Amino acid sequence: MSAFVLVSGPFTNGRIWSAVAGRLRRTGTGVYPVDLSSRPEADLETHIEDVLRLIDSLDVPRVVLVGHDYAIHPVLGAADRRPDRVARVVHLDAGLPRPGDPALALVPDPAVRRLLEDGDDPRPVPPPGPADWHRWGSTEGLDADQLEFLSGLAVAQPPRTLTQPLRLTGAAADVPVSAVLCTAGGMTIEGVQALVRVGPPHLRRLADPRVGFFELATGHWPMLSCPDELAEVLRSAAADEGHRLTAPEGEPSFLRPFLLDVPERPRVRTGRVDLHLPEAGDADGPRPAVLFVHGGPLAPDVAPTPRDWPVYLGYARLAASLGAVGAVVEHRLHGLTDYARAADDVTEAVALLRADPRVDPERIALWLFSGGGLLAADWLTAPPRWLRCLALTYPVLAPLPGWDAVSSRFRPVEALPADGRRLPPLLLTRAGLEIPQIAATVERFLDTAEETRAPVEIVDVPHGVHGFELHDPTDEAREAVTRAVRTVLGHLGI
Numbered sequence: 001m002s003a004f005v006l007v008s009g010p011f012t013n014g015r016i017w018s019a020v021a022g023r024l025r026r027t028g029t030g031v032y033p034v035d036l037s038s039r040p041e042a043d044l045e046t047h048i049e050d051v052l053r054l055i056d057s058l059d060v061p062r063v064v065l066v067g068h069d070y071a072i073h074p075v076l077g078a079a080d081r082r083p084d085r086v087a088r089v090v091h092l093d094a095g096l097p098r099p100g101d102p103a104l105a106l107v108p109d110p111a112v113r114r115l116l117e118d119g120d121d122p123r124p125v126p127p128p129g130p131a132d133w134h135r136w137g138s139t140e141g142l143d144a145d146q147l148e149f150l151s152g153l154a155v156a157q158p159p160r161t162l163t164q165p166l167r168l169t170g171a172a173a174d175v176p177v178s179a180v181l182c183t184a185g186g187m188t189i190e191g192v193q194a195l196v197r198v199g200p201p202h203l204r205r206l207a208d209p210r211v212g213f214f215e216l217a218t219g220h221w222p223m224l225s226c227p228d229e230l231a232e233v234l235r236s237a238a239a240d241e242g243h244r245l246t247a248p249e250g251e252p253s254f255l256r257p258f259l260l261d262v263p264e265r266p267r268v269r270t271g272r273v274d275l276h277l278p279e280a281g282d283a284d285g286p287r288p289a290v291l292f293v294h295g296g297p298l299a300p301d302v303a304p305t306p307r308d309w310p311v312y313l314g315y316a317r318l319a320a321s322l323g324a325v326g327a328v329v330e331h332r333l334h335g336l337t338d339y340a341r342a343a344d345d346v347t348e349a350v351a352l353l354r355a356d357p358r359v360d361p362e363r364i365a366l367w368l369f370s371g372g373g374l375l376a377a378d379w380l381t382a383p384p385r386w387l388r389c390l391a392l393t394y395p396v397l398a399p400l401p402g403w404d405a406v407s408s409r410f411r412p413v414e415a416l417p418a419d420g421r422r423l424p425p426l427l428l429t430r431a432g433l434e435i436p437q438i439a440a441t442v443e444r445f446l447d448t449a450e451e452t453r454a455p456v457e458i459v460d461v462p463h464g465v466h467g468f469e470l471h472d473p474t475d476e477a478r479e480a481v482t483r484a485v486r487t488v489l490g491h492l493g494i
Helices: 014-025 044-057 069-081 110-118 144-153 189-198 201-207 227-238 310-321 336-355 370-381 436-452 475-491
Strands: 003-007 031-034 063-068 086-092 177-182 211-216 267-270 273-276 287-293 325-329 359-369 387-393 426-431 456-461
Touching (some): 003 044, 003 069, 014 144, 063 069, 063 227, 069 086, 177 227, 189 436, 273 336, 287 475, 336 359, 370 387
Parallel strands (some): 003 031, 086 177
Antiparallel strands (some): 267 273
């Protein structure tokens, strides 16, 4: 069996692995915890070198590299530089960073993100106290003594370890991967499978047969809360065990035809916005408009881009065929920290739309999909007079588990005003077989909307899944889409 190289998350060092290392060594396995450099000037490359230095010192053919939390960044960097020495990479309750991603993108504490984003010469990030570790992950399973232990061994995190982008060449692309999910944080294998089926295209790689998944029913620090179970899982991962996900069949779902047969309409492209126009003669004068806002996050290199996906083309053309201007904005929601930038893109698209002479600037509807639902918060907080309807289709209405890096500004549940009656009409299309984590955010939103008397109309698709237009082109789904579009246009006076 390969030796284990264990790399811990921010603030901590090799001592955090003591219990797990002891259990693995009793089975005759080599175990080598890494102490990452804590010098203030250290950066991500420094930590990659720390891991490489240990690998190069070991007299073993190959190692299993385990990265917890932030440590998956130096682990992936080291695997990229020594792919022939790495038997497997294990993501222990860690993210899936891509080339160019800084670790800061997945830091859950907003105060830390502000500290590192605002200054040219940021200071080291101070470690949490016993009462503050929950800001970095679920503390379920940890008692007071263990939280004190965490704080006792913690040191400040060098800032450039979090801000320096991860450089990868792709040399380790064929190295097998395991992922250990700590379910107290909210993510499960079932949830990941659902995201692979309907989520961003880059997640399809998680269904590679070389990727195995495990669950631990505990919080973010399983090396303390359940060392026996973690040691067993690591042994199973090294043996190439674990649950495999199912890859979607056929072409990517976002390329499937729209569920309704809608004729093309004249299209005008201006910057990030496409306008699909009613036929000349459908109506005189400026027309009301619906701005469709795609979901995400999506990789910046996804092709074709969302405004050319059949689903958004279909919605926009359907609106245009019924007498409105159907517009699609291509915003830059590429990562969890990009919501502010995406919101700016949507605001810019609205201004462009309202300034167009073919559009009635006082009759606009916004229609948000999936992960774009978090962008609703701004419009709920201060709805303008011209916003005649806010539509939401299988929306995410609160950050999902592991989405702590999303700014606190984008919390639609919390953005609902105390008196919801001042809001424009809200239309929510709900999938009956929604991903559980997303469904929970919708239910929280609806509970709050009821308490505040917000004007919410629901279009239910009882047998629909997330992205039902692409996966379930049933009569039920067609009727739901038609009803939703006609309802929105009715609020626009069509």
